[in-house]
Amino acid sequence: MCLLLVFLAQLGCVDPEGTKPEVGEDASSFQKVEQALTDSNAPLFILSAEELESATRQPWDDPASGIERPSQAELDAMFGTRPILEKSPAHKAKKERFAKEWKLKEDALRGAGHAEEVIQAERAKFKSEFFAQQ
Known part of the structure; x- marks a missing residue:
């Protein structure tokens, strides 16, 4: 089969990929x-x-x-x-606290049988509220 394709390619019956000229000016x-x-x-x-x-x-x-x-x-x-907040130890601590609190809330939502879309929407809402607090 491979020999047939090679033979046809040499005759010009088959156009190997990449040899066809691009169209346009x-x-x-x-x-x-x-x-x-x-x-x-x-x-x-x-x-x-x-x-x-x-x-x-x-x-x-x-x-x-x-x-x-x-x-x-x-x-x-x-x-x-x-400003880069990643270097602030207070911000790192807040991110860690967010991760812990979100994990608890996520487990509760999953346990209640909520769909993944609902969980992601809740996460976005929770995150915006959490980081808006000073």
């Missing part, structure tokens, strides 16, 4: 990029220090632009950054 460039990504001998694309600096330059880095750098609070608000 960018097919050849797409195939080149795909091959470059899958080729283990392809050189890695690494930015030089100058290219990296120009790629990460902000508008306020150029004095000629006249744009002032926003305050750190404004940048945090724009990009949604929050």
Whole structure:
């Protein structure tokens, strides 16, 4: 059977996977990029220090632009950054307390025969209420 497939592939009756050309106007460039990504001998694309600096330059880095750098609070608000709470021992203790209390409540819900969807909804509600408390 395998010999038959090999013979038919050599005759052109069977199109082995991957030999069919891509459709569209960018097919050849797409195939080149795909091959470059899958080729283990392809050189890695690494930015030089100058290219990296120009790629990460902000508008306020150029004095000629006249744009002032926003305050750190404004940048945090724009990009949604929050302080990391994981490093706080109090937060870790609160997470551990949440896990223990949720486990008790989850066991009670499972014992009462509630469906998994109900348990997940209760967990979300319990978590938001638990962490909203100060």
